[in-house]
Amino acid sequence: MTLSSQKPTVALLCGGRSSEHSISLITARGVLGAIDYEKYNVVTIGITRDGRWFLTDEDFLNRLLEENALADFPAEGKQVFLPLGGGDNRLRLIDSKDETHVEMGPAIDVVFPLLHGPFGEDGTVQGLLEMADLRYVGCGVASSAIGMDKHFMKVAFEAAGLEVGPYEVITHRQWVQNPGQARERIQALGYPVFVKPARAGSSFGITKVNSAEQLDAAIEEAHKYDPKLVIEAGILGREIECAVLDGHRSANPLASHPGEIVMMDREHSFYDFESKYVSKTSAETRCPADLPTDVAQQLRELAVEAFLAVDGEGLCRADFFYTEDGHLVINEVNTMPGFTPISMYKTMWENTGVSYAQLIDELITLALERPLGLR
Ligand SMILES: Nc1ncnc2c1ncn2[C@@H]1O[C@H](COP(=O)(O)OP(=O)(O)O)[C@@H](O)[C@H]1O
Ligand SMILES: [Mg+2]
Structure with missing residues (x-):
């Protein structure tokens, strides 16, 4: 075996479908700048806001984020697909200009899902990677969810x-069926309260509410992100x-x-x-x-x-x-x-006492070490 084939190949996933898309691209740029290329082969995959996966690289991400620090990852280049099951860990690549041609991509040893929020940090991508028999950095399906x-x-x-x-959960069903009761439960927490989408991040959709008059607007704002809300006493x-x-x-x-x-x-x-x-x-x-x-x-x-x-x-x-x-x-x-x-x-x-490069290395090592399937 040549030295290069002993190097594990890490697939970095970034972007994604959540409101934290751009934050994820910034994270990926940071990791790409610090990962040890002597130790790992790196394949970077950008996920568009509508969920399509494309091959990308550090230079492309740098240029994209220099133009706009909160950029969207574009649908450009070779689209990436994962084979499911059978122990096949080679990516499949399809050129958007010729969809009839499937190219064999690199074999992936471990995935680093640098994704925040829903469709990334919530167990969905983790489930996909489990289905594809791929090891990955970080929490599994249930813990992510x-x-x-x-x-x-x-x-x-x-x-x-x-x-x-103290907190209250207001499901969409409860809000639709009996908003009065939901407001009463919130009232009982005492103001100020924090109205939050149950499943967002980066403070998206969160409002600090100081009085009952501001409540409905805050609920409407949080509902833009999630039908389920958590209201907390400040x-x-x-x-x-x-x-x-x-x-x-x-x-x-x-x-x-x-x-x-x-x-x-x-x-x-x-x-x-x-x-x-x-x-x-x-x-x-x-x-x-x-x-x-x-x-x-x-x-x-x-x-x-x-x-x-x-x-x-x-x-x-x-x-x-x-x-x-x-x-x-x-x-x-x-x-x-x-x-x-x-x-x-x-x-x-x-x-x-742990440097950024060491931390990245440690996370990848932990992921490579762990077994597939139930752990
Ligand atoms: N119950 C609370 N009391 C006081 N401040 C809060 C409360 N909940 C949230 N905050 C403030 O709002 C910020 C974002 O809330 P958080 O629940 O951490 O959401 P996110 O997952 O988006 O980070 C917190 O960092 C804190 O400043
Ligand atoms: Mg927080």
């Missing part, structure tokens, strides 16, 4: 004994996050030093889309978070518990509120957290 759904995520956290804040506390990385084989997962998100201006009353990705001044991240040692330690343990509560694999970022009276309330886990060179997940690991 639970981690995407702010309703079932809380159910899993509660079952594991983690502290979650929690007063510091936002502390912790990065979790799986252990090898049956070893325990590891947690990074925690980091903190600090809102810097009053225009953004919470960590919304703008303060996450657009405004450079509205939020600051502090790594490590300035916490008493015992609190930091407790938070790291809770982060690992949260990862296990959703049956996590590979990685997750666990986000908490640290209240003034000392409670660590879990907000959410992200099973494919932002992963750009400036993202918290990466920064927290760097702060704990």
